[in-house]
Amino acid sequence: MKVLVAIDESEESFYALQWAVDDLLSYSPAAEENAIAAVTLLHVYPPFQPFIYPSGPGMHLVYATPVVIHSVNKAQREKAASILSRALTICTEKNVKAETLIMEGDAKDKICEMADELQVDLVVMGSRGHGAIKRAWLGSVSSYCVHNLHCNILVVKLPLGEGKPTGSK
Numbered sequence: 001m002k003v004l005v006a007i008d009e010s011e012e013s014f015y016a017l018q019w020a021v022d023d024l025l026s027y028s029p030a031a032e033e034n035a036i037a038a039v040t041l042l043h044v045y046p047p048f049q050p051f052i053y054p055s056g057p058g059m060h061l062v063y064a065t066p067v068v069i070h071s072v073n074k075a076q077r078e079k080a081a082s083i084l085s086r087a088l089t090i091c092t093e094k095n096v097k098a099e100t101l102i103m104e105g106d107a108k109d110k111i112c113e114m115a116d117e118l119q120v121d122l123v124v125m126g127s128r129g130h131g132a133i134k135r136a137w138l139g140s141v142s143s144y145c146v147h148n149l150h151c152n153i154l155v156v157k158l159p160l161g162e163g164k165p166t167g168s169k
Contacts, residue, residue, distance in 0.1 A: 001122065004042055017126075040114075043087075045103075125145065125155055127155050
């Protein structure tokens with residue numbers, strides 16, 4: 001079975017990974033026919049917009065210099081590597097073999113695109129639990145994936161008693 005786990009910087013996504021590793025992906029020699037063939041950890045970061053909208057009247061659009069663009073892109077890649085390093089640690093602690101992918105773009109589109117391209121059997125992701133207004137304004141990656149993926153999807157929520165982790169956005 002091929003599994004794709006979508007990872008971002010949120011504690012909800014790491015909880016989903018931990019849940020999947022503990023309850024779904026841990027290798028058991030007795031369950032050889034159901035063994036996980038491949039686990040892919042996917043992190044998608046948003047593209048950097050190299051312009052800034054002015055805040056005052058009569059001001060013009062400001063574009064970032066190539067040095068700024070390079071610096072921001074480097075910082076995004078480093079942050080993605082750090083996130084996936086933490087995720088890989090969770091997998092290796094439970095002897096789960098995993099590979100990583102870093103992509104740039106809209107998370108919901110890239111998750112669906114990679115799930116199709118890799119022909120995964122299951123996508124695992126966390127749910128941030130935004131309220132109705134925030135979800136309507138920002139959109140919900142998990143909701144979009146539920147309605148657009150062509151494979152099974154498992155959306156893992158934090159237990160009710162735990163609420164949102166401290167420091168989450």
